[in-house]
Amino acid sequence: MLPTAVVAAPGFVSKVNDTVITNSNNTYWTPQRLQNAKPLNLPKPTNQLTTQTAPLAGTPVSVSGQAPTVNIPPDLQNKLFQPRQINSVADELVQPNNVGSVGAHFTSSRLVPLSADVVYPYRAVGKLFFTIPGQGDFVCSGAVIKPRIVLTAGHCVHSGSGGQKGFFTNFLFLPAYRDGAAPYKSWSWSYVMTPDAWAKGNGVVPNAADYAMIEINDLPFKGVNRKIGQVTGSLGFKTFSLFPNHATLLGYPGNLDNGNKMHQVTAQSFRTQTPNSVEYGSDMRGGSSGGPWIQNFGVASVGQSGGQNPGLNQIIGITSYGSVSTDPLYQGSSVPDSRFVNMLNTICNRKPGNC
Numbered sequence: 001m002l003p004t005a006v007v008a009a010p011g012f013v014s015k016v017n018d019t020v021i022t023n024s025n026n027t028y029w030t031p032q033r034l035q036n037a038k039p040l041n042l043p044k045p046t047n048q049l050t051t052q053t054a055p056l057a058g059t060p061v062s063v064s065g066q067a068p069t070v071n072i073p074p075d076l077q078n079k080l081f082q083p084r085q086i087n088s089v090a091d092e093l094v095q096p097n098n099v100g101s102v103g104a105h106f107t108s109s110r111l112v113p114l115s116a117d118v119v120y121p122y123r124a125v126g127k128l129f130f131t132i133p134g135q136g137d138f139v140c141s142g143a144v145i146k147p148r149i150v151l152t153a154g155h156c157v158h159s160g161s162g163g164q165k166g167f168f169t170n171f172l173f174l175p176a177y178r179d180g181a182a183p184y185k186s187w188s189w190s191y192v193m194t195p196d197a198w199a200k201g202n203g204v205v206p207n208a209a210d211y212a213m214i215e216i217n218d219l220p221f222k223g224v225n226r227k228i229g230q231v232t233g234s235l236g237f238k239t240f241s242l243f244p245n246h247a248t249l250l251g252y253p254g255n256l257d258n259g260n261k262m263h264q265v266t267a268q269s270f271r272t273q274t275p276n277s278v279e280y281g282s283d284m285r286g287g288s289s290g291g292p293w294i295q296n297f298g299v300a301s302v303g304q305s306g307g308q309n310p311g312l313n314q315i316i317g318i319t320s321y322g323s324v325s326t327d328p329l330y331q332g333s334s335v336p337d338s339r340f341v342n343m344l345n346t347i348c349n350r351k352p353g354n355c
Helices: 024-028 031-036 114-118 228-232 338-348
Strands: 005-007 012-016 097-099 105-110 125-132 136-146 149-152 169-175 187-195 212-216 219-221 224-226 236-238 246-251 263-273 277-281 292-295 314-318 330-334
Touching: 012 338, 031 136, 105 277, 125 149, 136 169, 136 228, 136 246, 136 292, 136 338, 149 314, 149 338, 169 212, 169 228, 187 338, 212 338, 219 228, 224 228, 314 330
Parallel strands: 236 314
Antiparallel strands: 005 012, 012 187, 097 105, 105 263, 125 136, 125 169, 136 149, 149 212, 169 187, 187 212, 219 224, 246 263, 246 292, 263 277, 277 330, 292 314
């Protein structure tokens, strides 16, 4: 029996995972299925309209992130599968600076050091595995934003048409994933929701609200049930702040290190697109969908002033789309707005302790 689809708050669609008990759906994800899961291709822009340079309208709402509240050491020996190494270029010197044909400058790099992925705030980001019925298993990226809530792209959970029947399934989130290892275990899901703008938008991008939120089941650590946010920490968010701004874009792009390592791009806002979207320079492709775009990423120094935009480690965007060609080198994100806040409030109120 497929998971039951139910109506969420007005303006959203959702699905409950009622086919398994807490965290038992890990049995679906055999080493072979994990190894064969493919990066989900970035949606190709189909609606490039006139760009503008005016600041985005709306009063920003911001929420701070939260560092881990329990000391769980990473278990890098928790190897779930042996990842494929197609076209791998091991230990090649990184040449990080780049710009594509559209003129959007950025810097692209592996994490330095690679072990930074198990340190907050990086460790709140992870790889999302899922199944598209009739098509196979795929991977996207995502980030923890509340004790039980993972944020990703709408197109990583739903086809963009078919209403409640358009949802994918078998969601499994691996925070701080690296080279087949799940240092903070693998986490199953209990509920997922996405805005109507994506679920009823026929998969067209730019899209006004290509994002989604997944409720994650708790996991035992040394006999004590923990919420994912307690273990990884969580990133904050700020609405209406994608343009103008600069950000760190994180994810697991299949074209870079075969998606086996967390990747980072730093860039500033390049241009806006209709409807409700902004583009930054980036060379990440399929698999990076759903990854967070984070302002003021990192750890503040003693005495550091916040200036006029002090919010630390706040998500301002989510990887939504990009060019199919390798030459333009940009990605786009919907602007988190009141729909984002309403969806978060809805999923927070679904179960005590979610937020």
